[in-house]
Amino acid sequence: MAFWPSVVVATPAHSGVGATLTYRSELSLAPGTLVRVPLGAREVLGVVWECPTEAPEGLSEAQTRAVASVLEGLPPLNARWRQLVRFAAQYYQRSLGEVALAALPPQLRDLSTVQLARRLKKQQVARAGGASAPADAPGQHAPALSEEQHAALTALEAATAPVLLYGATGSGKTEVYLQATEHALQSQADAQALVMVPEINLTPQLEARFRERFEPLFGAGALVCLHSGMTPAQRLAGWLAAHTGQARIVLGTRMAVLASLPGLRLIVVDEEHDPSYKSQEGARYSARDLAVYRAKVESEALAAAATTTAPARCRVVLGSATPSLESWHAAEQGRYLRLSMPARIGGGALPRLRVVDMNHQPKGALLAPPLVAAMAERIARGEQCMVLLNRRGYAPVLACHDCGWKSACPHCSAYRVFHKLDRTLRCHHCGFTERVPRACPECGNLDIAPVGRGTEQLEEQLAGLLADVQRPDGGPARVARMDADSTRLKGSLEVQLATMHSGEVDVLVGTQMIAKGHDFRRITLVAGINADSGLFASDYRAPERLFALLMQAGGRAGRDAAFVTRQGSESELWVQTWTPQHPLFDALRRHDFPAFAAQQLAERESAGMPPFGHQALLRADARTQQAAQAYLNAAAQAADGLPHRNDITLYPAVPLTIQRVANVERAQLLVEAASRGALQRFLNAWQPVLLACRSLPEARGLVRFAVDVDPLAI
Ligand SMILES: [Zn+2]
Numbered sequence: 001m002a003f004w005p006s007v008v009v010a011t012p013a014h015s016g017v018g019a020t021l022t023y024r025s026e027l028s029l030a031p032g033t034l035v036r037v038p039l040g041a042r043e044v045l046g047v048v049w050e051c052p053t054e055a056p057e058g059l060s061e062a063q064t065r066a067v068a069s070v071l072e073g074l075p076p077l078n079a080r081w082r083q084l085v086r087f088a089a090q091y092y093q094r095s096l097g098e099v100a101l102a103a104l105p106p107q108l109r110d111l112s113t114v115q116l117a118r119r120l121k122k123q124q125v126a127r128a129g130g131a132s133a134p135a136d137a138p139g140q141h142a143p144a145l146s147e148e149q150h151a152a153l154t155a156l157e158a159a160t161a162p163v164l165l166y167g168a169t170g171s172g173k174t175e176v177y178l179q180a181t182e183h184a185l186q187s188q189a190d191a192q193a194l195v196m197v198p199e200i201n202l203t204p205q206l207e208a209r210f211r212e213r214f215e216p217l218f219g220a221g222a223l224v225c226l227h228s229g230m231t232p233a234q235r236l237a238g239w240l241a242a243h244t245g246q247a248r249i250v251l252g253t254r255m256a257v258l259a260s261l262p263g264l265r266l267i268v269v270d271e272e273h274d275p276s277y278k279s280q281e282g283a284r285y286s287a288r289d290l291a292v293y294r295a296k297v298e299s300e301a302l303a304a305a306a307t308t309t310a311p312a313r314c315r316v317v318l319g320s321a322t323p324s325l326e327s328w329h330a331a332e333q334g335r336y337l338r339l340s341m342p343a344r345i346g347g348g349a350l351p352r353l354r355v356v357d358m359n360h361q362p363k364g365a366l367l368a369p370p371l372v373a374a375m376a377e378r379i380a381r382g383e384q385c386m387v388l389l390n391r392r393g394y395a396p397v398l399a400c401h402d403c404g405w406k407s408a409c410p411h412c413s414a415y416r417v418f419h420k421l422d423r424t425l426r427c428h429h430c431g432f433t434e435r436v437p438r439a440c441p442e443c444g445n446l447d448i449a450p451v452g453r454g455t456e457q458l459e460e461q462l463a464g465l466l467a468d469v470q471r472p473d474g475g476p477a478r479v480a481r482m483d484a485d486s487t488r489l490k491g492s493l494e495v496q497l498a499t500m501h502s503g504e505v506d507v508l509v510g511t512q513m514i515a516k517g518h519d520f521r522r523i524t525l526v527a528g529i530n531a532d533s534g535l536f537a538s539d540y541r542a543p544e545r546l547f548a549l550l551m552q553a554g555g556r557a558g559r560d561a562a563f564v565t566r567q568g569s570e571s572e573l574w575v576q577t578w579t580p581q582h583p584l585f586d587a588l589r590r591h592d593f594p595a596f597a598a599q600q601l602a603e604r605e606s607a608g609m610p611p612f613g614h615q616a617l618l619r620a621d622a623r624t625q626q627a628a629q630a631y632l633n634a635a636a637q638a639a640d641g642l643p644h645r646n647d648i649t650l651y652p653a654v655p656l657t658i659q660r661v662a663n664v665e666r667a668q669l670l671v672e673a674a675s676r677g678a679l680q681r682f683l684n685a686w687q688p689v690l691l692a693c694r695s696l697p698e699a700r701g702l703v704r705f706a707v708d709v710d711p712l713a714i
């Protein structure tokens, strides 16, 4: 008897290859089985989607090729996983194969059946070794919860809707995640939990806390990580452990949302407002939104299979001190259950806001004198400070004041940033790097000068301004910098975090990287020094981002209430601005996120912006800007007469803010609809048109196009 499995293989999003390819097999293959199949002259990894006993109509045996091999020893990917992948592909307008194969560890593609069997065996041996019966009684390590934490945990475990855990910085959200995870894992022997964080490498403390708590309870292999910083071998091992159920907890970044977790009972999305949950390439999915969908699919399957009246569920918790307006709105509407934890653990106060009006400061000052004085006082008392400037390098531009030359990137419509430490001009968009020229390349003037400021310059200036300040031990004040440049070398981030924790460093200067999640115990002052750049960006989400960043940065101050009291100190958040009257600062002063969210949501509603309206971008990359825009406009014209065309608005094509990157011209076209359903129906109808438009004469020079559904920036 012959079978005709339809198999999903990695195909580029718009390759025109159908969703699945039909093969032949002597065996019946369960849907979700991993196989190797011939494709052209190659043999590729594929996932069996269905396995009918009859050939699809019009397809003869001669027209199909046989499945080359089956990856033995691996259980099939289950129906819930396949449903998640199908949904993600359809919603984000990508091919099924692209999403499905991207969700598998890359190394799985290259392994032969024999190599895989060896890998699985190795893992089983490790399991047998690691699974020595846990010595400790469950829950032994868990600290007592505050009343607020306890109430949140209880409500979370009774919830049937997605939970928005709205907790102030320092309110102890992590402990709630830990105990919810423990309860979920103890509910059933094969239960699993997925815990997602924006950037795992930035917060090694979190991973350590999870390991410390759960390895004694569930064995050494109970927790695996999944993120893009791992080697291919580590990723494969982590994925296999999750897929076979050996790992009970997966701690990962956005990619982990698509991991195979057959026993999934809890999903945590920490810092759910963080933009890094939205992928910016390939299938541009939102891991937060997929997490909510995934929990629903898992819960429905559990309910369908249940024999009791109170079936198990898969819960999803979105946590933040400054939730995304999308999630906040969902909670206002009652679609999400909002649980609040306003108090900080240890009773510490949130930092007091000090707004510095830069109109009244000495001209050209990077740091206002009162801010420098406040920092000096704190350093002298043995407290630490943190200064945030969201621009790395020494200066964003190098310029000649004689002829007007500027350090433009030859490949991008952007300036190259001046890095003083290694005397380079670096393009932060394409990476093009050159030595700083001795003289102006245009006119030979020797006096070329930096314009504007970055973190390197801030570090240099602060070291100068604080040169005479003494620490309590008599030593000079020490300033350190932490950004993508200073942490490029492996291990350097850990070293820098350690010097901050140990108190060797008095002032930490850096980009938003320093605002994220760190639990520095002795910081009492945090300063944001170019807040305005966020307020006047054209992006409508800019105020939301700035508010979240400042709240989060401020949250690094005064985390140890006992320390602050002992010091007789008070924690403060300083903000330098040219527009101190902006309403955002009022809400920030009162730590009043609900008021800020209400005001922003009212603005969005009157403008029909998300979450009240729904958007997608059609983006085009081409060799000329003209071709990029011509393609987009042709695609818009060709949409006339399509079903659901009248439910949406198509805007004219426009260049991106940075229109050329690495010699590719970029343009986009905005699609708007009043409802998510209308937008989806139109995009589905439009997809074949977008493919067809590639071959129009005016689109000659088009490199690629992509649809971005629910874009974060327009
Ligand atoms: Zn010049």
Ligand SMILES: [Zn+2]
Pocket (backbone or CB within 6 Å): 409, 410, 411, 412, 427, 428, 429, 430, 431, 432, 661, 662
């Ligand atoms: Zn460049």
